[in-house]
Amino acid sequence: MKNNQITHSIKITKLKHLKEVTIPLDEKPITAVMGPNCSGKTTVIHALACCYQPENSIGEYHRFSDYFIPSTYERWNGSDFKMEYSFSDRGTNNEHVVQNYKKADRWVPRYDRRPERPSFYIGIDSCVPLVEKETQSSMIYFVESIKSGPNFKKVIDCMSEIFNRNYSELYELNRFGRIHTGVSCNGLKYSELTMGAGEQRIFKLLDKIISGPKYALYLVDEIDLLMHQFALSKLIDQLNIILQEKKQQLVFTSHNQYLARRTNDIKIIHLLNTSDKTMILKDTNIEAIYRLSGYNKDLRKYELYVEDYISARIVESLLIENGIKKHCDIIKFGPAINAFTIAAGTIIKDRNIKNKYFILDGDVLSSSQEIQDCIEKVLTGNVEPYNTYRNEVKENIVSYSTIEGKSPEAFLSDAIKSLNDDILDESGKMIKRVVFLRDKHKYITDLVDCLGVSYEQSVQYFIQNAKLNADKWNSFVEPINVIINKITREIEKDQ
Numbered sequence: 315m316k317n318n319q320i321t322h323s324i325k326i327t328k329l330k331h332l333k334e335v336t337i338p339l340d341e342k343p344i345t346a347v348m349g350p351n352c353s354g355k356t357t358v359i360h361a362l363a364c365c366y367q368p369e370n371s372i373g374e375y376h377r378f379s380d381y382f383i384p385s386t387y388e389r390w391n392g393s394d395f396k397m398e399y400s401f402s403d404r405g406t407n408n409e410h411v412v413q414n415y416k417k418a419d420r421w422v423p424r425y426d427r428r429p430e431r432p433s434f435y436i437g438i439d440s441c442v443p444l445v446e447k448e449t450q451s452s453m454i455y456f457v458e459s460i461k462s463g464p465n466f467k468k469v470i471d472c473m474s475e476i477f478n479r480n481y482s483e484l485y486e487l488n489r490f491g492r493i494h495t496g497v498s499c500n501g502l503k504y505s506e507l508t509m510g511a512g513e514q515r516i517f518k519l520l521d522k523i524i525s526g527p528k529y530a531l532y533l534v535d536e537i538d539l540l541m542h543q544f545a546l547s548k549l550i551d552q553l554n555i556i557l558q559e560k561k562q563q564l565v566f567t568s569h570n571q572y573l574a575r576r577t578n579d580i581k582i583i584h585l586l587n588t589s590d591k592t593m594i595l596k597d598t599n600i601e602a603i604y605r606l607s608g609y610n611k612d613l614r615k616y617e618l619y620v621e622d623y624i625s626a627r628i629v630e631s632l633l634i635e636n637g638i639k640k641h642c643d644i645i646k647f648g649p650a651i652n653a654f655t656i657a658a659g660t661i662i663k664d665r666n667i668k669n670k671y672f673i674l675d676g677d678v679l680s681s682s683q684e685i686q687d688c689i690e691k692v693l694t695g696n697v698e699p700y701n702t703y704r705n706e707v708k709e710n711i712v713s714y715s716t717i718e719g720k721s722p723e724a725f726l727s728d729a730i731k732s733l734n735d736d737i738l739d740e741s742g743k744m745i746k747r748v749v750f751l752r753d754k755h756k757y758i759t760d761l762v763d764c765l766g767v768s769y770e771q772s773v774q775y776f777i778q779n780a781k782l783n784a785d786k787w788n789s790f791v792e793p794i795n796v797i798i799n800k801i802t803r804e805i806e807k808d809q
Contacts, residue, residue: 315369319401319431319529321362321563322410326592327394330357330382335585335592342581343557344550345565346573349585349603354592355567358585359435359533362565365397365415366431372527373432378421393417399429401529433531434522436515441539443511444494456487456505458496465525470497472520472556476548477513495521512540516549523556523564530562537566538573546572554579574603577648586655588662593655593692598648602656616642616801619672621650624722624758625714627773629673631781632791636798641805647672650679651688657707658692665699667706671797676713677721685711712793723758725790729780742779 325336332354339345347355360381368375382390394416400409413429416422461484470481485496487505495517496505506514523532538546550573557564568574574582577597584595584603595603602619618633620626626644633639647656653672661667679685685708693704716725730738730745738746762772781787788795 315372315432315527315529316401316403316430317529318407318561319531320399321365321431321531322398322400324358324362324365325396325398326358326361327396329361329393329395330354331587332357332585332592333587333590335594337583337594338581338596339563339565342579343563344554344579345563345581345583347565347567347583347585348569348574353585353587355585356535359535359565359567361395361415362397362531363433363435363533364421365413365428366433366531367425367428369430369432373530374434375425376435377425378415378417382417390417391419393421397429399431401429401431431529431531432527433533434526435533435535436519436522437535438539440515440518441511441536443509443514445507448507454489454507456489456494456496459486459488460484461486468524468556469517469520472524472552473497473513473517476516476545476552478544478548510540512542512545515540516545520552523553523560523562526560526562528560528562530560532562532564534564534566536568538568538570543570543572546570550576550580586659588659590662593659595647595652595655596649598646598652598656602645602647602652615669617645617670618642618797619645619647619653619656619670621648621653621673621675622646623769624773624776625673625675627777628722628791629794631777632794632798636802638798638802638805642801650674653711654688654692654707657711658689658703661693661703661707667710670710672711673794673797674711674713675722676716677724680713680716712797714794715790715792722790723776725786726776726780729783729786729790730776732786733779733783737782738779741775742782745775745779 320340322340323336323338326332327334331352337347337358347358349355363374363376364378364381366373378390382388382393384390394414397413397415399411399413400407401411402408411429413423466484470484473479474481479499481497481499483498485498485503487494487496494505494507496503497509497517506517509517519532519534523530526532537549541549553564556562573580574584576582582597584598586593586595586603618629620629623646626646629644630639633642633644647653653674657667657670657672660670674680679688689704689707689711693700693707714722714725716722720728727745730742733742735743735746758769758772758776762769767775
């Protein structure tokens, strides 16, 4: 079989509701595709299911007509997307190969010319309990045999961890040629016909992944369905371990807000459709998605978008000082690049970006040219209104005034360490004594580790002590104060 198989991305020109969007899939073993209803999440999964054919008869065989059924309403003509993938075969590395898929009179390429890779799809139909599909109501006779071997032992161990139950045996139950799964748990034997729907589905998922070959691709629609949050968290923990061991990939869809926060071990991709194109946001805050989707109607007049919690607390302190906090919402959007996608999506959807401001940390994408380049990537076209849109977006994006490459955390630390002890409170003196050896975003967490305080309290210590260095502080927040002063004047004018 081929080695080092990986799917890098899927680039969709047109497919159902999706338009002009590239979705990265290779940044982590697990990729979550999220977004509002009708945003195209399941379409992505269905397209990926049809990209490959089985390798040496291992894997599932899916046709485009399984998911894109032609009818008098939809013929899918004009559908067009590309998959980028890599693999090695007999000592030859084939890197970043691009395969195009199109539909005119028929889908191309032909099924026997698709790339080979073991891939497996688990859809929403797997959520239906088998007992609801069962037609026999008389006595069912099973011939039982114990499933043995390291793979089945691993399935049992994972299920025990996920559901906090003592599963001890896994059985194959033969019913006149029809095979069912049976288990023993806490001294009770039962078949999958009497399993809970969530239990049944996770058994199937784990069995596929643990028994599957190295480098396989797994696709799951709505992975969180029927799952309690505690069990879902444990499932993701177990899947990460297995996938990394076997160099496999998992792509799933979900609406779950808890999963959207697990950016440390899941690559979160949010889909957002506008009239012109589909946009993606990576690892962003769920509140930003709600705002952009128009779901949250209880809004204040002004919205200030920031990268993370630290920036949110800095901006909040400035708003409180100016007495306008009650007029403003602060929304975290994650990595700096998301600011441009949210701004572009907002101005395309609402036709203006008034009263929305985007504040970058300034450690990346800090120069005027970098900001302009990012804006042009998300707002393309040289005709109106896009020229106007780009100018309006640029006016509403600002950065802290800091040395290029230096994060707000690093600035706060430097501002405090340049002060004399006699004007610092006890927390400031403790900050000066902490030696920071890790990366630039670990300043706050280093203080948490050293002093045993909460993260929130540590951030508060940094801000209140950095403000004592008035010259450095005022210079650092000057671009944000320009926005706040503008908002203050507008509020006073309206009153």
